[in-house]
Amino acid sequence: MNTPLADALRPKSLDEVVGQRHLLGEGMVLRRLIESGHIPNLIFYGPSGVGKTTVARIIAASTGKLLRRLNGTTCGTADLKEVFDQRDTLDGRGGILLYLDEIQYLNKKQQQTLLESIEDGSVTLIASTTENPYFYVYGAILSRCTVFEFRAVEPAETARAVVRAFGKAEELFDSRYSLEDGVAEYIASACGGDVRKALNAVEALCAASGEQRVTLDAARQVSQRSAMRYDRDGDAHYDILSAFQKSMRGSDENAALHYLARLLEAGDLLSACRRLLVCAAEDVGLAWPQILPVVKAAVDSALQLGLPEARIPLADAVILVATAPKSNTGICAIDAALEDVREGRGGEVPDHLRDGHYGGAQKLGHASGYRYPHDFGGWVAQQYLPDPLREARYYRFGENKTEQAALEFRRRQRAGRD
Template sequence: MGAPLADKIRPLTLDDVVGQEHLLGKEKVLRRMVETGNIPNLIFYGPSGVGKTTVASIIAKQAGKKLYKLNGTTASTADIKDVVGQLDTFDGMGGVLLYLDEIQYLNKKQQQTLLEFIENGSITLIASTTENPYFYVYNAILSRSTVFEFRPVSPQEIKKAVERAFRIAGESLQQPLEIEDGVQEHIAYACGGDVRKAVNAVEMLSLAAVDAKVTLEEAKQVAQKSAMRYDRDGDVHYDILSAFQKAVRGSDENAALHYLARLLEAGDLISPCRRMLVMASEDVGLAYPMAAAIVKACVDSAFQLGLPEAQIPLAQAVILMCTSPKSNSAVLAIDAAMADVKNGVTGEIPPYLRDGHYSGAQKMGHAIGYKYAHDYPNHYVQQQYLPDPLKDKKYYHFGENKTEQAAKAYWEKIKGENL
């Protein structure tokens, strides 16, 4: 079939690009920018296979400048200097446009080499990256560039590319392909928003077609698990964990189970377990204190069982937390206490609270006058426990849930004061 199918169907105009309507739709900023012909320094950020390279190539062709391409995985400082050197040639008189793919792989020194020429406008940079540029791209380059985020393409849009890919594949084979019902839809949904992955699946199915027939079973074999977009060290990992905790906090058990399933399907058992142990105290907290013990038991069971059985106790823990009453009173309390300590608001520990279990403690006035709470009715006695500068400080405020309100009523009766 010659060139890869993905290259054969690569769009030549912005109108042909599938997805990214939020960037390329009529009257959107990026599209208007391209149509004016005044191209600033651009950084395209997003997952693989969603059109970053395609859009950059289309823009580069319309820029009217000498185009050079580098890839951050292989480019050296010498390669960058070679591009800069073209500014003194006849071809570079009108300016140079550098398309730099995977800019995150360039080290700081390599990025700094570009900086002077980007700053004075001699070189226009269009860079793409699958990693968050605010973490991986030199700040001076970021400040001179406009970042546009590319999103995974919807299945509906990908289906258009799949249909076109099958048509072109059939033309290359010089016979139309007979596509079983459901094949195109399955590929569109299974590729996880990655157009390139979908087109590659089409190419594999076309090459392997028997009597020019493509079946749904074959499509399932080729596209299996390709919908998972996950990197344990990347943004997707933290985005899923963030959504997971926010779903539990928001008492949406269905969403929480979905995000848990995505983590487990990727083979990640440790991350959700660690996050669940935090959630039990951070988000359920004192509204249902037993949640911490139950979640811990479920996490322990998960590690003993391993995947796939681990999903069962973890699902139990997630549903329990989602359907439990919520309280963040413990979080607010410790945050307030930590703030005082970090700001130096501490003071001396009252002498009667200090350790008295050593020779000479009483001579120093330590532990003298301490009231042992268990010697008093209801195991309580009024006594100052905080240092003097904080003696009236209240860090903890009872939550409105049933459990904390019951505790509040009990202590108001014992202490004889409003809490």
């Protein structure tokens, strides 16, 4: 068989597309656009193997436009101009539909060239990308396109595609395949929402099995680690890190452990350690200040041990952070202070706080009138902030036990001394 199984099974209609019901289900906007025949400039964004190219091909087949395909990894400005020049040919009189895969790899000059040709409507752009277009695509192009996000396909949807793939393979290979219980479901789960990867696994199993029974063990061998969808520079990286910290912040230790496992399985030990330290300071913070050295010790141990043993202290630290009391008063306080500084709200340091350790300081009035708190039992009323901010209040005590104890100490300390 020369044609890959994934291509042999490529859907010819929207109803045959696996998954993406949020885009292609009855009444959904993208489906209605396609069925109307009036196709605007589109950008399809999502992971590999979820139907972006397939849907673009279905759209192209349903229009009377001249279809041209380019890939952002290989095309240059000359390739784009060659496509656009075809508007003046007999074939291009009805308009051109340009399918541009991996648009994120075009540089700014190439994207500007593209922009010039999609503005007048003679070229309709359908672009696809595995990266977030709001980070990688020129803003002027984005403003002229409608972005649709494709999602990883659910295992139940993928399993149906796997069963169909085995049936198609029987025709192509002229063989009969007997599946051990759980084979289709395992491949569907292990592919990580990538239908193309699942179909490639089916093709490999069929080629290797001959007339034999397709076993679950063989399915595991061809699908190993394929469920991991992770790119240290891509959306998956930041999405997992975001979910990791939000789960700890939300006191859900089970979810936090799940996202830690995904980070560690991808070998991203440093990101897990960094986010743990951030969460301990930002989200537990002053509710339990002692957590910082504890988490730091766990991180140091993990980095010294390396994987796989690093998972042990990190799991302990994640559970500790997730189950600890929470307070964000520290980060709120410093962010409020930074806002004043960045907005130019400040003023001169009060004279009594200025440096007085040099000749002439007294003559200038620097450090004059400073009251040494220890001479007054640890606290004495005096101004510390610059005049324009003398009433500013950045830190507000949290409702947790530790900060309330600190607030009560302050009240006792200052009682009758104002």
